[in-house]
Amino acid sequence: MSDYSISAIGHIQSPYKQKFAIPRQPRLVPEAKAKLIFAPEFNREEFIRGIDEFTHIWLLFRFHGTADKGFSAMVRPPRLGGNERKGVFATRATFRPNAIGMSAVKLEGIEYKNGQLSLLLAGIDLLDGTPIIDIKPYLPYSDAMQDASAGFADTRPETQMSVEFTPEVTYFIEQQTQHPDLLNFISNVLKQDPRPAYKKQKDGEQSYGMTLYDYNIRWQVNGEHNVVTSIEKS
Numbered sequence: 001m002s003d004y005s006i007s008a009i010g011h012i013q014s015p016y017k018q019k020f021a022i023p024r025q026p027r028l029v030p031e032a033k034a035k036l037i038f039a040p041e042f043n044r045e046e047f048i049r050g051i052d053e054f055t056h057i058w059l060l061f062r063f064h065g066t067a068d069k070g071f072s073a074m075v076r077p078p079r080l081g082g083n084e085r086k087g088v089f090a091t092r093a094t095f096r097p098n099a100i101g102m103s104a105v106k107l108e109g110i111e112y113k114n115g116q117l118s119l120l121l122a123g124i125d126l127l128d129g130t131p132i133i134d135i136k137p138y139l140p141y142s143d144a145m146q147d148a149s150a151g152f153a154d155t156r157p158e159t160q161m162s163v164e165f166t167p168e169v170t171y172f173i174e175q176q177t178q179h180p181d182l183l184n185f186i187s188n189v190l191k192q193d194p195r196p197a198y199k200k201q202k203d204g205e206q207s208y209g210m211t212l213y214d215y216n217i218r219w220q221v222n223g224e225h226n227v228v229t230s231i232e233k234s
């Protein structure tokens with residue numbers, strides 16, 4: 001095996017502050033906005049000239065949150081309820097050799113502020129701080145394959161989860177102006193049912209928490225119903 005050395009060209013500034021509750025693929029939650037901040041060496045317009053002609057881009061990145069945990073030959077895809085194993089190369093699992101991930105995301109704009117060049121992205125599935133190792137434009141004529149099928153992951157994952165907010169939480173969200181899409185963002189994250197497979201099989205009310213942006217959010221799950229019970233600045 002050859003060894004290569006790769007350095008990040010930038011990193012992601014994302015509302016997802018922990019792994020739990022991040023959607024399992026990009027574009028499942030369109031309200032998930034992020035910035036790609038270029039590293040000083042790549043902080044020049046020349047590197048991205050022409051990129052604004054593309055609506056979507058591929059991000060190649062390092063699963064930095066789990067890279068030190070190594071990999072296994074076989075993994076349990078959440079799609080299969082955590083009961084069945086597949087070869088790591090037959091999945092999009094995070095625990096893989098080289099810990100490299102890829103996501104096709106929406107490119108919403110380019111920002112140049114206080115000498116810092118950034119790409120404005122939406123529909124991301126990346127943890128805050130994720131190192132980006134390359135960017136490529138998404139090419140519909142080649143990347144979108146009409147005749148493709150995908151076995152155990154053939155369809156967009158759908159759940160029947162409903163989401164409700166207590167009046168206090170709704171009021172809090174409506175009062176803040178920094179993130180106009182916050183209500184839909186939280187709602188769509190919870191509709192993905194981020195719970196691990198073994199929790200989904202349990203009966204009774206369960207309580208969970210996550211941090212989005214700088215908000216600590218708590219919710220309760222009962223059957224297929226979520227109630228967001230609290231939100232506060234962290």
Ligand code: SAM
Nearest residue numbers: 022023024063064065066092101102126127130
């Ligand atoms: N779209 C990518 C791919 O196919 O390579 C990622 C798929 S992976 C199944 C998505 C999960 O990776 C997310 O739900 C989140 O838990 C995890 N994740 C995202 N960014 C990460 C990071 N920087 N380090 C470790 N795990 C991360």
